[in-house]
Amino acid sequence: MTTPDPKTLALILVDYHSGATVRAEEDAWWADRTLTVAQSCFRAGRSLTPGERLHGHQCRPGHDRCRAFGERLQEDADQLGSYSAFEPLFARVNALTKDVRKAGELMAYDAADRIALRLGIPVERIHLHAGTAQGARALGLPQGRGRKWIEVRDLPKGLHALSVRDAENVLCIYADQFLSSPDGFRPLADPRRSACTRPPRRRSRC
Numbered sequence: 001m002t003t004p005d006p007k008t009l010a011l012i013l014v015d016y017h018s019g020a021t022v023r024a025e026e027d028a029w030w031a032d033r034t035l036t037v038a039q040s041c042f043r044a045g046r047s048l049t050p051g052e053r054l055h056g057h058q059c060r061p062g063h064d065r066c067r068a069f070g071e072r073l074q075e076d077a078d079q080l081g082s083y084s085a086f087e088p089l090f091a092r093v094n095a096l097t098k099d100v101r102k103a104g105e106l107m108a109y110d111a112a113d114r115i116a117l118r119l120g121i122p123v124e125r126i127h128l129h130a131g132t133a134q135g136a137r138a139l140g141l142p143q144g145r146g147r148k149w150i151e152v153r154d155l156p157k158g159l160h161a162l163s164v165r166d167a168e169n170v171l172c173i174y175a176d177q178f179l180s181s182p183d184g185f186r187p188l189a190d191p192r193r194s195a196c197t198r199p200p201r202r203r204s205r206c
Contacts, residue, residue, distance in 0.1 A: 001156070002140035007182040009158035012174050015187045016166070023169075025050055030114035037118065038077035044114035045070030045107075057110055057131075061102060069100045069107060073115075086116050086123045105129045113165070123164050125149040126171065135171030138178045 029050045047058040047066045058066050076096060083089040090112040097103040109129045116123060126132055127149050141154055152160060152167050159167060173188055
């Protein structure tokens with residue numbers, strides 16, 4: 001494992017925690033128990049933030065694919081709502097991506113994570129989808145032989161106090177900065193980065 005400068009890790013954590021309020025608002029949005037499970041599944045796949053903007057992770061798929069994915073998840077709500085553990089929930093959501101063109105693993109993970117919040121299901125492992133895999137590579141963490149997840153204890157010691165969900169976010173957000181010097185660190189946890197800031201387009205990109 002590559003060990004980042006402890007000062008850089010400290011800067012990463014300060015920057016990340018500065019966005020805690022916005023993330024808490026988003027989590028409450030996905031976990032809203034005034035919605036039925038079917039409505040929550042649609043919201044999870046539709047991927048609109050509390051401000052009714054498309055979440056930044058889904059800028060590339062765009063509004064039309066996210067809407068179609070939300071509708072597909074809503075159709076499967078009875079099955080999705082029956083799970084009590086994250087792994088089978090994620091596997092089912094991932095399987096449903098085949099019904100929506102170019103709905104990839106990141107869309108599946110984000111939707112499963114949001115549905116898990118609504119169902120009160122904890123995420124117990126850091127899954128290596130596109131963003132987290134990039135962060136894991138930067139840290140020299142093992143990913144071979146089809147490994148799809150890592151544990152928080154696999155991360156540098158300075159990150160061990162993070163929850164699984166926070167660790168997943170940190171790996172994604174700061175993948176390009178783990179090996180930066182403290183002087184070269186660039187703050188990234190601007191809450192505005194969590195949503196697309198452009199108006200909807202047929203081929204929306206961040």
